Amino acid sequence: FLWEEDEQENEPLRGFRAPGREPEMYGVARQPSLRSIDNNDRDKDRGGSNRPGSGGSESMLPEKDIGSRLLSGLRPTFGPGGDVPSRARPAIQMTQSFSNKVPLSSTSSRSFNIAPRRNSTHEIDKRARGKLRNNELSDIEYEYDGTYGTGKYAGYDDESLPPLNSTDRGASGGFSWNNQFLNTFMAKYCSALVWKDVREAACFTFIIVSIAVFAIAAPRLAASDSKIRTQPERDSRLEAISKRITFAGVSTANLLKPDRVHTPQRQALEWLVFEDPMVIDPGDEHLLQRYALAVLWYSMETTDWKNSERWLTGDGICSWFGVTCHPHSPPGDEKGSSGNGRVTHIDLKKNGLMGTLPQELFNCLTSLQGLDLHDNKLVGTIGESVGALKDLVDLVLRSNSFTGSIPDNITELVKLSTLDLSNNNFEGTLSQKMSFLSDSLTELSLFGNALTGSIPENFGSFKKLAKLYLDSNNLTGTIPTSLGQLSQLLDLRLQENHLDGQIPTELGRLRQVEKVYLDTNILTGSLPRELGGLENLDELSLFENRLQGTLPVELGQLSELRHLYLDGNFLTGSIPPEWGARWGVLRHLYLGGNNLTGAIPIQTSSMQDLEILQLGGGNQLSGSIPTEMGNMVRLEHMSLELNKLSGTVPEQLGLLVNLEELLLHGNNLTGDIPDSICQLTNKSLAEFTAQCAGGKVAPIRCACCSECF
Helix, strand or coil, rough: EEEEECCCCCCCCCCCCCCCCCCCCCCEEECCCCCCCCHHHHHCCCCCCCCCCCCCCCEECCCCCCCCCCCCCCCCCCCCCCCCCCEEEEECCCCCCCCCCECCCCCCCEEEEECCCCCCCCCCCCHHHHCCCCCCCCCEEEEECCEEEEEEECCHHHHHHCCCCCHHHCCCCCCHHHHHHHHHHHHHHHHHHHHCCHHHHHHHHHHHHHHHHHHHHHHHHHHHCCCCCHHHHHHHHHHHHHHHHHHHHCHHHHCCCCCCCCHHHHHHHHHHHHHHHCCCCCCCCCHHHHHHHHHHHHHHCCCCCCCCCCCCCCHHHHHHHCEEEECCCCCEEECCCCCCCCCCEEECCCCCCEEEEEEEEHHHCCCCEECCCCEEEEEECCHHHHHHHHCCCECCCCCEEEEEEECCCHHHHCCCEECCCCCCCCCCCCCCHHHHHHCCCCCCEECCCCCEEEHHHHHHHHCCCCEEEECEEEEEECCCHHHHHHHCCCCEECCCCEEEECHHHHHCCCCCCEEEECCCCCEEEECCCHHHCCCCCCECCCCCCCCCCEEEEHHEEEEEECEEEEECCEECCCECCHHHCCCCCCCCEEEECCCEEEEECCHHCCCCCCCCECCEEEEEEECCCCCCHHHHCCCCEEECCCCCCEEEEHHHHHHHCCCCCCCCCCCEHHHHHHHHHHHHHHCCCCEEEEECCHHCCCCEEECCCCCEE
16 A cells, blocks of 8 residues: 655545645555655655645655554554644544655655565555455545544556466565565554554554464364364264263263263263364274263362363373373374373372262273372272273272272282272271282282271282281281281281281291281280291381280391380390390380390390380389490480389490480489489480489489489
8 A cells, every 4th residue: 555645736635634724635545556666766855844734845755664654453643743633533544644754756646665565566455456446436534523524545547456466476575465464563563662652552462462362272273163163063973972982881871961060971071072172083992081081080079180281181191191101002193292092000199189089980991000099189989890990000099088898899900919098998898809819919008997807818828919008907806827928028017906816926937028017906925936037027016915925035036127116015024135136236126014024134235226225114124224335325215214223323324425315213223313414414315304303312313304203
């Protein structure tokens, strides 16, 4: 589009004419011969001083930003000195003029070319071409202070219009509406910023942001709309996917009915049919997996997961957070960044899931090898459908709030290696069918539930079992002797139940075992000597039972033992000196709360790594405190209270610089507490008790004790 001024009086008025003013300026949108001003003519005419309406013989065009002031659809803002008021609002598209002008010769009737150049020939938008042919005049209307005037488009002959040849367009030139619009738009935007036109700048900014948002959203909307255009197509797709789901036995038809809009199954179906940007084909082999994961999403009471990256997007399910596909699944295609594939692992542990576990997860993801959802807030039952996961290797659902019984058909998962259902609210008994997993199971973790009944005898048939956690339940009965056949067992935990009877001597066959927890039960009998053959034993916990008899000397053979808890029983006899000679790595020794007698062996001081020595709380140990105990420099807690110890407190105990607790009350000790021990109270010693009550008549005089008895 071009600007031109003509001063000949016999020419018809072309443009805006303000009431009461002479036709001195013509703001006319014209397209005459499309001639362009060459650089020499423009430079020669630059610098004229005449303005429109000043009576000069030359007309003016904008100098600043000339060549990019095209039709914009915004109000014209005539610069200072113009004849047309700035508040005039045209009903058609106009451009802007400024105070700085470039004169054009009225005699030559030259027109200034603003459109992009290509070999001095320019293409015009077809719509503009149609309006300007055959000398047709079109009325235009302006608004000026509530008064309306009229103007005319100039007419043009067909010969004056250049041919529209699409093949003549090139990267370096040619005209296209998109290029013209973009150039004009950006020029107007930059100019608005320069001239601080806040309204125009704000308007342009809004348009830019809107275009950016549309550019991002349009491809996915187009992808969806391109495949589902009509309501019949949508209904057909809904019916096809519904039938696919029900025929496969994934969900019942009742859950997919239109009136069940609040069921996770119906919500997942509608998302898959109407909202899924992937628009997966109803016959796609991975459709059911995509549906099952969507059901999992809608089964949660909240979707405020800690990480839900790419869930329910147009990306393939293999790229959804926590979802892993088979390494030989098809690579990503145009439908998703990672495509769809056979899901093999779901790992959403500690992710804020809150809701029920849908059966569709088991019915669809039949290639699943690992399912880890521990430390969430899942409720409800597991369901019998879990038996469909024939390839499942690891099932970890601990630390949730599942209820009900453990499904029997979970024993049909013959590849299962890890079964961890601990810290839930499962009830019922332990099924003997668990032995069906004897060839694969390496970890059975059911602690922290409400299981009852006894431990099945055939639990000793697990050939690969390394971890057996049945603690913190309500199990009763005796410990099966068959557990001694678990040749690969490393960790046995049966504590905090109601187990009774004796500790089976067969447990001494567990040559690989490292930890044995049988505490807090009702076990009776004596400590089996056979336990001394557990050469890899690191921790033996038997406290809070009803064990009787003496301390077996054979336990001194446990050279790897670091933790021994025998307190709270009815054990008698003395502490074997052999223990101290071979327990060089022992850290915790709990023997309190029994009926032990005799002196504290001097060999006890050989336990250089010992941190806790608990011999108090109801024993009857006698004799003096060995001075050699001052060599146990790592000792942090020494509990000798409520015994029959006598003599004075050795000053060598002041060498125990790491000592935090020293309990000596309830004995027959006498004398003054050495200053070396009192100095420890200024360092680490926080709790220090003795039989020091009664002032001068007290058996022990202590100036630094935290409590006197």
